[in-house]
Amino acid sequence: MPRPIRVAIVGAGPAGIYAADALIKSDAAQDPGVSIDLFERMPAPFGLIRYGVAPDHPRIKGIITALHQVLDKPQVRLFGNVDYPNDITLDELHRFYDAVIFATGAMTDxxxxxxxxxxxxxxxxxxxxxxxxxxxxxxxxxxxxxxxxxxxxxxxxxxxxxxxxxxxxxxxxxxxxxxxxxxxxxxxxxxxxxxxxxxxxxxxxxxxxxxxxxxxxxxxxxxxxxxxxxxxxxxxxxxxxxxxxxxxxxxxxxxxxxxxxxxxxxxxxxxxxxxxxxxxxxxxxxxxxxxxxxxxxxxxxxxxxxxxxxxxxxxxxxxxxYSDELPKLPFDVGSGTVPNEAGRVLAADSDHQTSVYVTGWIKRGPVGLIGHTKGDANETVACLLDDHTTGRLPGAADPEPEAVNSFLEERGIGFTTWDGWYQLDAQERALGSAQGRERVKYVEREDMLRHSGVIR
Structure with missing residues (x-):
């Protein structure tokens, strides 16, 4: 019986979560199934929505409700507070996953x-x-x-x-x-x-x-x-x-x-x-x-x-x-993007880099509204699944889901989880409620890790 396709998504902002949603809604999610892990360098998910949208725009922040529903799916896991490439490299991701999608966005000027x-x-x-x-x-x-x-x-x-x-x-x-x-x-x-x-x-x-x-x-x-x-x-x-x-x-x-x-x-x-x-x-x-x-x-x-x-x-x-350059991936300095063809990363010889994809701003540049990243995600995921169907994905050497947990734990990386986000979310809402507000954010990383259950 074929195992689920294992996909790592680097970046748990809108672009990465939309890519996870596209995978879940694909035919492959039914047979052989998909297993998706999102890696996020911040302790909390949602990327640009949490750290790039002005606080007086709750209407835009309402997009989190839709993103939340995706992360609630059983096919998806969150590994927060994990930094690429310092905590896990591309070669290591290839060890655990059949394909890697980079959705790292753009956070500098x-x-x-x-x-x-x-x-x-x-x-x-x-x-x-x-x-x-x-x-x-x-x-x-x-x-x-x-x-x-x-x-x-x-x-x-x-x-x-x-x-x-x-x-x-x-x-x-x-x-x-x-x-x-x-x-x-x-x-x-x-x-x-x-x-x-x-x-x-x-x-x-x-x-x-x-x-x-x-x-x-x-x-x-x-x-x-x-x-x-x-x-x-x-x-x-x-x-x-x-x-x-x-x-x-x-x-x-x-x-x-x-x-x-x-x-x-x-x-x-x-x-x-x-x-x-x-x-x-x-x-x-x-x-x-x-x-x-x-x-x-x-x-x-x-x-x-x-x-x-x-x-x-x-x-x-x-x-x-402007996007940060990603180790092991080509980079176009002028556009601040990873050269790609419909989401497939292009190597220096203009051939596709096996099993590596991009979506969102790292793919097309920081233009358009948040909702526009849905189209990016659909296009990228379609290419990934086509490569899987046609046998162009070599396959992970160690695809068992728990292998990633063991790897990070052995390295001493205190990663947050989706359950941890629920704990942090509850604490921030309680802090806000005491002041008659919907939420008050925690700023210190240590506080975020503590309320996510990582630091005791």
Whole structure:
């Protein structure tokens, strides 16, 4: 009788869990069956949902409910607090599994090559997101002494960063933010937040709902310069063919023509301003220099030679995420992805790397919304199962499920489990309930391990 297909998935965020779901729903799940182990370097699962989504977005965090149902399946096990490749290597994974899927996502900032990046007060948005989301591997404090702040980028991460900086700590207290984050935000001096995009309203990458949410705060006055509302033929075509782009542009137009309000914190959305330099004084950010751009007829922009220096004391670069290179896998430095064909990893000779696959942002780059990773997962899993059916998977040498447990225990790796997540979840909810909140996150890794039952 054939045994189940053994699959390791490295990364227990949405991409990895969607891949597990695709395997469970496949024909192979019926015959010969599938056995799936998810390896996650954090003690808790859910990846980007837990450590990349702003705490005041419970609607997006509701995706966890669907992911939870997948991890509840008997075919799936979770090994948290296990780091690839330090705790387990690719060769070792091949020993225990017929196939390995990497779903490691992207958690660092894409570089923005302008002078002044290294000044005090110049930050990567991803680092700030990790701080306010209570990531255990980042510092517990954040410098929030700037009264005027610039955010570079016109995507949803830029909006999240700008909104968190512009809101009051009291507004954010009902969310799951940890105590150290609330205390830090209480000392936040920001009163003006300026968001900069080098192109126009039709090219902004905001989602309509995220954009509109900026205006819901009683403390944030959103301001758009009427001179920044401009379209060329390419922009008009974008609005005509892209409903979301049209909705975003329409919202910006309404804000541009309304009278200024009296809310205490000002959030400016600037378009046609391309950052060229972060200006410093005594090693600290003093200003941001931008060059005015103009539309060229195609929806793209060209430089005008007109520069403006903006009085800001901090700059947050939100120009995209970037994936970490994975040992034993090829890596495209330009795109920050593992070269692949429909999820099959391509070796240096352009042939497929046997039994190794990718899905999510490490596969296609950090673009699109969380739900888009479902299509990635389905495509990757289809390739994996085709390779299994056609005999291209060599098979694991030691496929018994308990062999992995023994291996990790022998190495002294304190791994968390799905049952452990239930324990941690209950503790965080109890902590929140005592304060009239849904949840309060634990930040320290040791606390997470203790409440997951790893440390006694």
């Amino acid at each position: 894409r570089a923005l090559d302008i002078p002044g990046n290294g000044l005090d007060g110049s930050f990567g948005a991803a680092d700030f997101v990790s701080w306010y989301d209570g990531h255990p591997d980042v510092p517990r404090t954040w410098p929030l002494d700037a009264e005027k702040v610039a955010v570079l980028g016109v995507g949803n991460v830029a909006l999240d960063v700008a909104r968190i900086l512009a809101k009051t700590a009291e507004e954010l207290l009902p969310t799951e933010i940890p105590p150290n984050v609330h205390e830090g935000l209480e000392r936040n001096k920001a009163r003006e937040v300026h968001v900069f995009g080098r192109r126009g309203p039709a090219q902004a990458k905001f989602s309509p709902m995220e954009l509109r949410e900026l205006d819901h705060s009683p403390n944030i006055e959103v301001i758009v310069n009427p001179e920044d509302i401009d379209y060329d033929e390419g922009s008009i075509a974008t609005r005509r063919n892209n409903k979301q782009a049209h909705m975003v542009a329409s919202t910006l137009e309404k804000w541009a023509i309304r009278d200024p309000g009296t809310r205490p914190h000002k959030l400016y959305l600037h378009f046609f301003e391309s950052p060229t330099e972060i200006i410093g004084e005594d090693g600290r950010v003093k200003a941001l220099r931008t060059e005015r751009t103009e539309l060229d007829g195609t929806g793209n922009v060209r430089a005008t030679g007109s520069f403006t220096d903006w009085d800001v004391q901090a700059v947050y670069r939100a120009v995209g995420y």
